[in-house]
Amino acid sequence: MADHLPAAPWTRRADLARLVAALGADNIRWVGGAVRDTLLGVDVHDIDAATPLVPDEVIRRLEAAGLRHAPTGLAHGTITAILPAGTVEVTTLRRDVATDGRRATIAFANDWAEDAARRDFTINALYAHPETLEISDYFGGLADLAARRVRFIGLAEQRIAEDHLRILRYYRFQARFGADLDAAAERACAALAPTLKGLSRERVGWEVLALLALPDPAPTAARMHAAGVLPVVLPETHGTELAALAALVAAEQAAGAAPDPIRRLAALLPPVPALAETIAARLRLSKAQREGLTCLAARTPADADNPRILAYRTSVACARGRLLLAGADIAALDGWAVPELPLKGGEIVALTGAAGPAVARTLRAVEERWLAEGFPARERVLQILRDVHD
The missing domain is CATH 3.30.460.10 (Beta Polymerase, domain 2)
Structure with a gap:
């Protein structure tokens, strides 16, 4: 050098x-x-x-x-x-x-x-x-x-005792720059993992997302889990979730999708929206990050049945994430913008004379047909309205 x-x-x-x-x-x-x-x-x-x-x-x-x-x-x-x-x-x-x-x-x-x-x-x-x-x-x-070696200055235990966040920083830097593992650093991080409990949630959340934003954090996450570090930060993560993260990274790479730390955090958690809300609060995630994590946590096996309907009901970003988490094809969403139903409630009143709750029911019925037919243009939507109203 x-x-x-x-x-x-x-x-x-x-x-x-x-x-x-x-x-x-x-x-x-x-x-x-x-x-x-x-x-x-x-x-x-x-x-x-x-x-x-x-x-x-x-x-x-x-x-x-x-x-x-x-x-x-x-x-x-x-x-x-x-x-x-x-x-x-x-x-x-x-x-x-x-x-x-x-x-x-x-x-x-x-x-x-x-x-x-x-x-x-x-x-x-x-x-x-x-x-x-x-x-x-x-x-x-x-x-x-x-040598692509991440090594603490002086004694690793002493440096970690000075600032417990250095445990997470070590793993992030090792994932980004490292090749050979430093045995002293690995032992110290494992031994002092419980000290992470005393850190502010913002600092922990930032480090977790920074690690997950790297090209392939899956091997590092698995090593952190084996060392007892990840269970302190994300006790909800087990072997199934670690495998899900590795599969997600492979799916992203195959699809040419950029790394997304929130999507990867979702992989490390069971798909339970209420749990995602709790963890987002614990890590002090932003409102947008919390909403993204919760949407991804609502994934189901049926997500891949119709990617565009999924994107319409959620968002393109959430739909892409849920498809990648399922290992499904995201090509249907590439370059596709979510359309808006070309029909308003006021038009239903004017064209059919419907009023009150009947307007909302009619609009929902038209929307469901419109989705099932693949988002047809307004002319077809008006025909659907006539069919529904009749």
Whole structure:
């Protein structure tokens, strides 16, 4: 693995050069995901920077350079520089003073290695000089990246004790970047799995969905279950559901369907809408995510009988998900938009003289015939109305 960062397009951004000039090249290093992903040839979306400057000084220098900023994490030393081509989180070097497994009390530092020592994995503790692109690697992260090995900095047990969420982060990073398993990390995650119970539901939910959004999380989910980690987070998941996730991933790949974490979460749960509601609340999912999960949980063996009627009654997204979960063909929904019944209740009143509840009954009867005939055009719908009314 090279000891210099390749000159990726983002490293040549003019607005980043302005940021570097404002803080001083010796006072800033690119760190974390942007460095790691560039070395792996992966597209970079978020850029983080570290600096020995304290937040007040960062703010002063940004303002002097006319750069917009926001104090997005001031208590933890983070100032977000708002640049034309995207934001950059600039965080003062830190060291942990105290940790309780959920949050850390930090103090600002001025030593790059000390800041690196508090990070989770060696591959996330790589720092790149903004001008020379030389990489500072304090814990063997370059070798681990070359070997596709996700390894904790220091003792895995100690790092997990500092922040229990690192158990889930380990599995997510291992699923994304890993090849060889790190035995020490695997043992520590299994031993400390019960500590996940003390974490906030939002943090757990975010990590679960982030893992499920990866290309193939099924082997990792199975390993998490065997280690006793998944039962703490999703006790509803057993062997049947793990097999369902693996089958779903295979169906998605065969159909060319993009990964969807909510659909995959549905695979890990028994198909019971009330249970889906409970789990959505437990993981603090958004309203849209909760509705999607509940719709997928209502799946039945009859879903594949008529995919377009299913999409009409639910949505194209839910119908596609339910078909994929059943291992059924989704081709009937490709490029298809759900039509609207070309008939309104007021027209029924005008054309038939019906009134009150009779209007709703007639509309439902017409709709059922319209669905059974494959969504015919308005002319046929009017004929159906005459047939129903007569």
